[in-house]
Amino acid sequence: MAADDDYYVKLMLCENDHAPHELLVAMFADWKGLSWGTLAYRRNFARPGLARFADDPNYRLRYAATFDPRAEPELVERLSHDAEDMVRRHAATDPRLPRPRLVELLGGDGMPRAAARNPALPAELMHQLLDVAGVER
Incomplete structure (x- = not known):
């Protein structure tokens, strides 16, 4: 069928x-x-093997590439620069994203909400962000 x-x-x-x-x-x-x-x-x-779609013209397949558990941090970093917001946002939440790019995405020109959800975000940086947002401890 x-x-x-x-x-x-x-x-x-x-x-x-x-x-x-x-x-x-x-x-x-x-x-x-x-x-x-x-x-x-x-x-x-x-999910294994989906990284093969990282350069596909279809943004949904590039998005799927981020699901591959064997995708290297360099690939996740590259997808965090994708032209499609959905792909960039998903890459921003990926714990394999290299820390310098994660910190960059926290800025106003990046994807701050998605990057703030990244589980690899260091606790001290999370506390700084909460302080800036005025959240009481």
Whole structure:
């Protein structure tokens, strides 16, 4: 059924836990529905190997590249400069993002909200940000 010519047959197959990885990736890249992002959380949406899409013209596939657990920090850093906000924002929250770039993204010209959610943000820097925001300890 994954090879069916009918787009909606493929889409309905993606609702199944046994949908093949390549079909899930293709629909993740192409489907315009509101819940397209949920396809990345299907059981067969294999994350290792997604870094191969880091240079793809489709921004959704570049976004998917950040899900690859084997993506190197240099790749995450490069994607943090992507032209598409969604890709940059996801890279900004990635703990593999090198610290100098993370700190840069905290600035007004970066992605401060996304960067502030990065779990690799040092505790002392988090406290400084909270102090600047006027949050009482």
